[in-house]
Amino acid sequence: MNIPDDLLYTESHEWIKREGDKIRVGITDHAQSELTDVVYVELPKMDRQANAKEAIAVIESVKAASDIYAPVQGTIVDVNKALEADPGLINREPYGQGWIFVLKIDNADDLKQLKDAEGYKKQIA
Amino acid sequence: MNDCLGSLRNTRPSLVSLVIEDSPRKTPLYDEHVWLGAKMVPFAGWLMPVQYTSIVDEHQAVRNALGIFDISHMGQFIVDGAGAREWLNTMLTNNTNKLDISMGQYSFLLNERGGIIDDLIVYRIGDQKFLLVVNAARTEEDFAWLQNHVPAVEPAVSTAKEIRLTDRSAKFGGVAIQGPRTAELFHALFGIDADLPSRNSIADLPFDGTTVSVARTGYTGEDGIEIFFRATDAVELWSSALEKGKPFGIKPCGLGARDTLRLEMCYPLNGSDLSPKRNPIGAGLGFFVDLTKRNFIGRDALLKTKENGAPEKLVAFRMKEKGPPPRPHYAVFQNGERIGEATSGTLSPSLNYGIGMAYIDAAHVKIGAQIDIEIRGKKFPAIIEKKPLYKK
Numbered sequence: 475m476n477i478p479d480d481l482l483y484t485e486s487h488e489w490i491k492r493e494g495d496k497i498r499v500g501i502t503d504h505a506q507s508e509l510t511d512v513v514y515v516e517l518p519k520m521d522r523q524a525n526a527k528e529a530i531a532v533i534e535s536v537k538a539a540s541d542i543y544a545p546v547q548g549t550i551v552d553v554n555k556a557l558e559a560d561p562g563l564i565n566r567e568p569y570g571q572g573w574i575f576v577l578k579i580d581n582a583d584d585l586k587q588l589k590d591a592e593g594y595k596k597q598i599a
Numbered sequence: 600m601n602d603c604l605g606s607l608r609n610t611r612p613s614l615v616s617l618v619i620e621d622s623p624r625k626t627p628l629y630d631e632h633v634w635l636g637a638k639m640v641p642f643a644g645w646l647m648p649v650q651y652t653s654i655v656d657e658h659q660a661v662r663n664a665l666g667i668f669d670i671s672h673m674g675q676f677i678v679d680g681a682g683a684r685e686w687l688n689t690m691l692t693n694n695t696n697k698l699d700i701s702m703g704q705y706s707f708l709l710n711e712r713g714g715i716i717d718d719l720i721v722y723r724i725g726d727q728k729f730l731l732v733v734n735a736a737r738t739e740e741d742f743a744w745l746q747n748h749v750p751a752v753e754p755a756v757s758t759a760k761e762i763r764l765t766d767r768s769a770k771f772g773g774v775a776i777q778g779p780r781t782a783e784l785f786h787a788l789f790g791i792d793a794d795l796p797s798r799n800s801i802a803d804l805p806f807d808g809t810t811v812s813v814a815r816t817g818y819t820g821e822d823g824i825e826i827f828f829r830a831t832d833a834v835e836l837w838s839s840a841l842e843k844g845k846p847f848g849i850k851p852c853g854l855g856a857r858d859t860l861r862l863e864m865c866y867p868l869n870g871s872d873l874s875p876k877r878n879p880i881g882a883g884l885g886f887f888v889d890l891t892k893r894n895f896i897g898r899d900a901l902l903k904t905k906e907n908g909a910p911e912k913l914v915a916f917r918m919k920e921k922g923p924p925p926r927p928h929y930a931v932f933q934n935g936e937r938i939g940e941a942t943s944g945t946l947s948p949s950l951n952y953g954i955g956m957a958y959i960d961a962a963h964v965k966i967g968a969q970i971d972i973e974i975r976g977k978k979f980p981a982i983i984e985k986k987p988l989y990k991k
Contacts, residue, residue, distance in 0.1 A: 510638075510855065511655045513946040514923045516975070532975065534923050536654045536946055537855055 475598070476503040478569060482585060483594035484545050486527075489569060490588060493576070497585070499545060500573040501533065501564060504598050509535040512564040517553040518575050524548060526584065531574055533564065544577060546584035552576035626671035627772045627833035635851055643736035645672040647854050654855035658948040661819050661860055664848030665780045667840050668857055671772030674738030675827060676745070679728040680761035687729060690748060690896060691721060692879060694889040698723040701800045703816060705887050707879050708733075708741060713900030714875035715882070717741050718867065720816060722801045730801070730812070730827070732773075734869045742766045748896070772833040776840060777823030777860075780847040785824060787843040789813070796824070807835055818857065820864035820987065859945050862954060863989035865915045871927055872913060872942045872956055881909035881958070883986070911939060911958040915988050916970060918953035919980040925955035925972045932971040932978060938963045941972065947988065953981075954988050 477483075482490040487505035491498040506512065514534040524530050524544035531542035553575045557563055564572040579585070589597065623641045632639060637648035648669065650657060660666045678687055688695045693706035703722035707715055717737040722730040733741045742764075749762050776784060785795050789804050796802045801814040809832050817823035828836055841849060858868070867873050867882055879888050880901060888901060918925065925944030930937055939959030947954040959970070966985050971978035 508638075510650055511653050516923060532923070534946075536859060536924075536948070537649070539923070539926060 475507070476569070477591050477595050479591045481569070482545075482588040482590060483597075484543065484588060485597065486543050488543060488545055490545050490585070491573075492585065495582070496551060496576050496578050497545065497548075498573050498576050499542075500568055501542065502594070503568045506565050506568045506572070509533060509538075509540060511536050512561045515557040515561045515564070515574070517555070517557065518544075518550045520550055520553060522550050524550065524577065526587075533561075533574075542574060545588060546577070546579055547581065548577040548579040550575055551578045624672075626669055627830040628669045628671060628774075628837050631834060631837055632669065632851075637851070637853060640854070642854055643672060643734070645735055647672060648851070650853040650855045651851045654853070654859060655948045657850055657852040657856035658859050660848060660850035661778045661821055661852060661856065662949055663779065664850075665776065665778035665784060665844055666819075666850050666852035666856065667837070667844065668775040668777070668852050669772075669837070670775050670825065671830070671833060672735035673773060674731075674733040674735065674741060674766065674768045675771045675773070676731040676733065676742060677728065677765040677767055678731065678745075678762065679725065679765075680763045681727055682760035682762045683727040683729055684723075685760075686749070686762050687721065688892060689894055690745060691719075692888040692895060692897070692901075693721070694892055695721065695723070695729070697889075700724075700726060701796070701802060703799045703801055703814060707884070707887060707897075708744065709878070709895075709897030709901075710875055711896060711900070712875075713878040713880075713897040713904060715869065715873045715877055715879065716744060716875060718869055718873060718884075720814075722812075722814060724801060724803075724812070732825075732827075736870055738766070738768055770830055771827060772830045773825060773827045774833075774837060774840065775817055775819075775823060775825045776844075776849075777817045777819040777821050777852075778847075778849075779822055780844075780849075781822045781824055783847050784840065784844045784849065785813070788839060806832070807839070811836065818866055819860040820866075820989065821860075859948055862943050862945055862956070863947050863949055863987065865956060865986035865988060867913070867956070868943060877913075877958070878904055878909070880904045881911055882913045908961055910961055912961050912964045913942070913956055913958055914964055915956050915984050915986045916954070916972075916981040917947075917950070917984050917988060918972070919969070919982055921951075922953065922979050923974050924953035925974070925981070929955075930973040931957045931959055932973060933959075933963050933968070938970070944972075949989050953979075955981075 516532040518530040529541035632648040640649045691706040719733040796815040811828040924946040929941045931939040941957040944955030
């Protein structure tokens with residue numbers, strides 16, 4: 475299972491990539507593999523505020539719908555429109571073209587709550 | 600079928616580990632599934648493969664080539680004895696008198712109120728010998744129900760009315776081989792001269808020094824066979840089918856594809872579309888109920904439903920636009936009025952649209968009518984369609 479060292483992680487299986495005062499968010503390779511074929515993604519609304527651990531997007535596989543959570547508090551500043559036409563990107567490139575949204579974070583210290591690769595590895599072991 | 604995953608958030612930390620509280624059973628093919636890399640999930644008290652590679656790929660393999668499913672979790676009962684046929688006719692809705700030897704039929708086991716305990720296939724495998732194949736989740740309940748209804752033996756009646764009921768589930772397994780290339784694999788497995796059983800019939804055939812039962816039945820809408828065998832023969836048969844099926848593009852298929860395939864055909868799933876609160880008339884399956892039989896459990900209740908009409912009916916629907924797929928328990932509306940609830944739903948891999956089945960108020964049942972499915976507080980348009988939703 476691919477768990478890149480340079481990313482942060484949540485217990486709810488999102489990955490987080492820091493980009494200055496913003497974070498890019500997707501779901502982990504492990505999560506996409508458990509979900510199976512992703513067939514629909516409901517993206518968060520642009521410019522919306524989100525609290526930490528608030529459900530702001532939905533990923534639907536053939537089998538089930540799953541909520542995606544904001545890892546920390548902030549504002550949605552970008553969403554991956556490509557997923558509307560090709561939700562399978564999440565299965566094929568979970569850490570690349572399958573990203574879901576970009577969040578401008580309110581407080582950089584919040585990121586300290588997140589897991590590093592080692593911590594996430596332990597969680598799913 | 601139960602969802603194998605909750606929301607990502609609700610997934611317990613050790614999501615991968617299969618340490619389950621009530622230790623589900625393993626079929627004789629469990630090691631094969633694990634070896635093939637299947638994702639195993641608890642289902643109806645069993646650890647079953649939900650998929651090996653991808654639900655969509657496995658679904659397409661069955662529609663276009665061949666798929667093989669482990670159905671060893673399903674229950675298998677034998678009913679025999681001089682009184683077997685007559686007694687089964689009092690327990691089941693379809694008419695066992697219409698079954699020639701070697702033929703099978705779809706039927707229901709009902710409670711006194713006409714509610715569905717289980718749906719099953721009954722095969723007549725001898726003059727007074729029957730094989731019942733029932734749902735995994737209901738095996739114990741079905742068997743107890745049947746056993747409680749075997750009439751007490753009166754010494755004076757001799758053996759003329761004898762009924763023997765046996766649950767052979769633990770000692771037997773099964774696979775379903777489904778897809779347009781079924782006949783080719785059948786001959787590769789059983790020999791070029793072997794006779795492929797005709798639709799809905801069953802035959803015993805020699806296989807590798809043993810005997811297996813091959814039925815021309817299935818749950819996918821494609822041509823297919825179901826093979827029932829002793830548990831000790833399971834691995835040999837499974838491996839042979841995968842090996843000899845290679846030239847025909849066979850894929851091992853899990854419960855995920857089994858569900859999308861059956862839903863495209865509008866085959867009901869007990870526990871979702873059928874339940875003790877529903878009867879076969881409301882489910883639109885009256886064809887498998889013979890009300891001309893004088894006596895079977897649930898008959899009086901069904902006659903009443905037939906007379907008054909079922910208040911709710913099970914309909915098939917297709918989403919009008921691309922969007923989120925429907926799911927069980929989503930509310931169904933028409934012109935703003937709530938008219939029912941979905942019992943099954945998925946994205947159809949063949950049609951590439953969301954599809955489902957729902958119980959709705961009988962007054963609103965009209966093919967072609969528009970309904971709305973409520974998904975996370977928003978209404979999405981759908982059309983009531985004729986069954987099946989998928990046609991070749």
